[in-house]
Amino acid sequence: MKRHLTTFFLGSCAFAGGIAGTAILQNPALIKAQNDVPPPPPPAASSGLPHGDRFEQVVQKLSPAVVAIEATKPPSPSATGRNSGKPVEESGSGVMVRVEGIRGAVVITNNHVVSQARPEQITVHLADGRLYHPAQVWADPESDIAALHLNVENLPVATLGDSDRARVGQWVLAFGSPFGLNQTVTQGIISARERGQVSLGSTIRIKDFLQTDAAINPGSSGGPLVSMDGEILGINTAIASHSGSNSGVAFSIPINMVKRVVKQLVEKGSVTRGYLGVHLAQTMEPADALKLGLDRVQGALVENIYPESPAAQAGLKSNDVILSVDGVAIRNENHLINMISAMPAGQRVKLNVWRERKPVPLDALVGDWAKAQARMRAQ
Numbered sequence: 001m002k003r004h005l006t007t008f009f010l011g012s013c014a015f016a017g018g019i020a021g022t023a024i025l026q027n028p029a030l031i032k033a034q035n036d037v038p039p040p041p042p043p044a045a046s047s048g049l050p051h052g053d054r055f056e057q058v059v060q061k062l063s064p065a066v067v068a069i070e071a072t073k074p075p076s077p078s079a080t081g082r083n084s085g086k087p088v089e090e091s092g093s094g095v096m097v098r099v100e101g102i103r104g105a106v107v108i109t110n111n112h113v114v115s116q117a118r119p120e121q122i123t124v125h126l127a128d129g130r131l132y133h134p135a136q137v138w139a140d141p142e143s144d145i146a147a148l149h150l151n152v153e154n155l156p157v158a159t160l161g162d163s164d165r166a167r168v169g170q171w172v173l174a175f176g177s178p179f180g181l182n183q184t185v186t187q188g189i190i191s192a193r194e195r196g197q198v199s200l201g202s203t204i205r206i207k208d209f210l211q212t213d214a215a216i217n218p219g220s221s222g223g224p225l226v227s228m229d230g231e232i233l234g235i236n237t238a239i240a241s242h243s244g245s246n247s248g249v250a251f252s253i254p255i256n257m258v259k260r261v262v263k264q265l266v267e268k269g270s271v272t273r274g275y276l277g278v279h280l281a282q283t284m285e286p287a288d289a290l291k292l293g294l295d296r297v298q299g300a301l302v303e304n305i306y307p308e309s310p311a312a313q314a315g316l317k318s319n320d321v322i323l324s325v326d327g328v329a330i331r332n333e334n335h336l337i338n339m340i341s342a343m344p345a346g347q348r349v350k351l352n353v354w355r356e357r358k359p360v361p362l363d364a365l366v367g368d369w370a371k372a373q374a375r376m377r378a379q
Contacts, residue, residue, distance in 0.1 A: 058230045062095075063185075064156035065095055065158040066094075066127060069222065070089065090117075094109035095108055097157050099147075099266055105150050108235055113222050114148070132150050132152060136148075137149075142205045142271070143204070145235070162231075172188060189212065190210055194331070209254070210251070217239075220236050260342070273342070275340060276309065276367065278303075278304070284297055284301045292354065309372070323352045325349050350362075351364055
């Protein structure tokens with residue numbers, strides 16, 4: 001049985017006249033189990049301390065680097081298309097980290113917390129009460145990641161971990177500013193890995209979340225999800241909820257993805273991504289898999305091929321199922337999008353495609369996503 005849950009962004013907790021507002025995304029989130037996920041590496045050795053003492057140690061280590069963020073955005077259009085005339089006040093969370101080659105610190109947060117706000121319209125609140133405007137803002141709407149440069153020396157920073165080693169059942173702490181309550185800490189576990197079947201709006205295309213049951217509420221967007229070693233495993237981004245408040249199902253961007261995105265943002269100002277030029281089915285149902293001759297739900301089902309795209313040149317067709325790329329088994333359409341997006345333009349890949357009830361090998365040349373977008377807009 002399918003379960004449809006409404007997914008909410010967590011950043012828009014604005015306190016004006018004592019009223020807290022939450023931005024609700026319109027699309028429902030379809031949360032599906034991920035099959036054939038490789039097991040994570042074995043757990044690291046425990047410190048031997050009781051949970052309460054370990055929690056306290058992590059909080060003392062991380063709290064100085066956790067910040068609250070307030071952003072003033074342009075007025076939002078009304079139903080008639082006209083601006084309401086009132087700026088939109090949005091708040092969220094973030095964490096300060098060190099980035100090689102950058103003086104001071106970089107605050108990692110969600111793009112939806114600060115999007116459309118100029119640097120002078122963004123205020124970063126440190127744990128010790130200091131206030132700063134970022135000197136520069138970098139953003140990647142497709143992954144919902146933003147980086148704010150604080151050109152200040154000797155700021156406290158957090159340590160980035162390795163999200164590939166995150167384990168289901170692992171204890172984690174979530175830091176943030178829910179409902180404007182700065183420096184809030186909640187605890188839980190990692191409930192699942194590699195969640196991608198979550199609808200988060202039209203701009204967010206790169207999705208590969210850690211799921212957690214740590215309590216996360218409006219205002220927590222951009223806050224860190226932290227291991228018991230005091231290392232950041234993810235950046236909290238969204239929840240699945242019917243009410244808009246915590247229901248025990250929250251999603252965090254894996255920190256390894258954040259590292260890659262922030263590195264490109266700081267070095268190049270934008271993120272380069274590969275593409276094939278296929279329109280994929282959002283889901284493949286068991287009945288569809290059996291009809292195509294597959295014995296399990298796997299791979300990415302191709303609905304359409306864009307003309308003059310790498311996919312068209314490679315010979316891909318509608319109703320093909322892409323089973324693997326360079327020998328890596330594809331779990332679903334989101335896995336394929338993330339994998340191809342991480343590749344540089346010009347890289348050749350070998351595809352194993354399921355067509356007319358048998359495997360077909362194809363070679364493809366990865367294209368440049370930015371150039372493809374520009375060409376589509378021109379048309």
